[in-house]
Amino acid sequence: TGSTVFAAIDIGASSGRVVAGIRDGQGFRTDIVHRFPNGVRQADGHLRWNLTSLFAEVQKGLRALTARYPDVISIGVDTWAVDYGLLDAAGRLIAEPVAYRDSRTDAVIAEVDAVLGRERQYEISGLQFLPFNTLYQLAAERTAAHWTQVAHAVLLPDLIAYWLTGELRTEATNASTTGLFDARSRSWSAEAFDALGLPPDLFPALIRPGETVGTITDEIAVRTGLPATTAVVAVGTHDTASAVVAVPALDREFAYVSSGTWSLVGLELDEPVITTDTRAANFTNEGGVDGRVRFLRNVGGLWLLQESLRQWSSDGAEQDLSDLLAKAGELPDGGPVIDIDDPSFIAPDDMPARIQAACRDSSQRVPQTRAEIVRCVVDSLAVGYARTVAEGARLAGRTVSAIHIVGGGCQNVLLCRLTADLSGLPVLAGPVEATALGNVMVQARAAGAITGDLEALRAVERAGLTLREYQPSSDRSGALSSKAR
Ligand code: ADP
Ligand code: LRH
Secondary structure, three states: OOOOEEEEEEEOEEEEEEEEEEEEEOOOEEEEEEEEEEOOOOOOEEEEEHHHHHHHHHHHHHHHHHHHHHOEEEEEEEHHHHHHHHEEEOOOOOOOOOOOOOHHHHOOOHHHHHHHHHHHHHHHHHOOOOOOOOHHHHHOOOHHHHHHHEEEEEEEHHHHHHHHHHHEEEEEEHOOOOOOOOOOEEEEEEEHHHOHHHOOOOOOEOOOOOOOOOOOOOHHHHHOOOOOEEEEEEOOOHHHHHHHOOOOOOOOEEEEEEEEOEEEEEEEOOOOOOOOOHHHHHEEEEEEEOEEEEEEEEEOOHHHHHHHHHHHOOOOOOHHHHHHHHHHHOOOOOOOOOOOHHHHHHHOHHHHHHHHHHOOOOOOOOOOOOHHHHHHHHHHHHHHHHHHHHHHHHHOOOOOEEEEEHHHHHHHHHHHHHHHHOOOOOEEEEEOHHHHHHHHHHHHHHHHHHOHHHHHHHHHHOOOOOOEHHHOOHHHHHHHHHOOO
């Protein structure tokens, strides 16, 4: 049929999937062959991910993929950023990785900032301050008893690639989220490693998107049915880097929101913007595919809804998100708006109560029903999106003519509509599976199935997509604009 198939392993904080990415005459198509839940859980005194069980799901997914598509060209892996697994000298995982939502860094942030000041950190890495940036996590970890066994720190997508191939690498877009990476030279910062007393070779050698990590091991070939020659190709292994590759923009005057557990809101630039103003606004300069810069802010995300739903389901009755969103949409404008970025929302548990407390503490009406709480979160997210796009454009000196929302949250009609109204800009929603698509497109280019820069890739992608468009309505921008400033 003239189509070519690539495998994307895309694991977000709330769910993972193994996806067949198909390049055909139209553009790119995705077929999700396996989906599995993900989340953090308490184990041995910390919030952790279960990488071992995630990897079992990955293998199950690859088996399902080969059953449907026997001729897979290559595999790419992406996950959320900042977290890592520690390996001993024999390459064994010392413990299941601690999750970024664990509170262990609280005790070391001041200590790290004393040896490498916040200003200097930002000057080097261009990264927004987040309490879970990898350098803080490593500072918390290096006093643990197991630290003497550590031979390598391996970022999570690289860990999966290691288990698939036996090859250890660190992919550069994700390295850019560690706080140990120089945003301008796009390589490790010796100064940062030095200041923290970390061995300079703690992370495996760097690899860039499009380069080959290695071929799968014989064991993986047998377990999955994939040909033994199947390669794992480095993609934008930071999920947000892959999502931005697949923002289906027709020109470069766009802002994006990668809307999932987090909302990553910003612009794509050619060079980092590292100034006093961008630091004060907590804008990050993460590394993108092809050396582009993801100039963005982490705006709190659908995590608040995920956790609220989890809480409400614990009384036995499963909560339906679509139903709650529909009810929330019928409520009048002008309800309470919380600071979605408040660090008090990072940890799991009791989310509805924390949202209510935030409204109470800011002297606003306290939402009572589930629909009111959902509406408060969605209003607050939309305010955060509109404000952050405006701020990013101002800081980078760029014009924005449309906002693209991609990822799971682009299905949230209320969120998309409110974002258009509050920003006064058209919102283009889709694709839902942008991250997997970006992963696939970089593999497809490495294999020669498509050529050109990101604009060329996006043009091909866009040809095969139908986007939903939301035009701003002036009524609402009047009603809520004070909150978006
Ligand atoms: P992550 O990659 O961080 O795990 P996703 O991009 O998969 O996140 O997005 C998950 C979110 O998408 C959910 O928390 C939910 O709020 C939203 N979502 C999923 N399906 C729908 C839907 N049908 N309507 C509205 N929102 C949805
Ligand atoms: C989104 C994401 C985001 C990071 C966070 C830890 O999944 O990768 O870009 O800041 O998770």
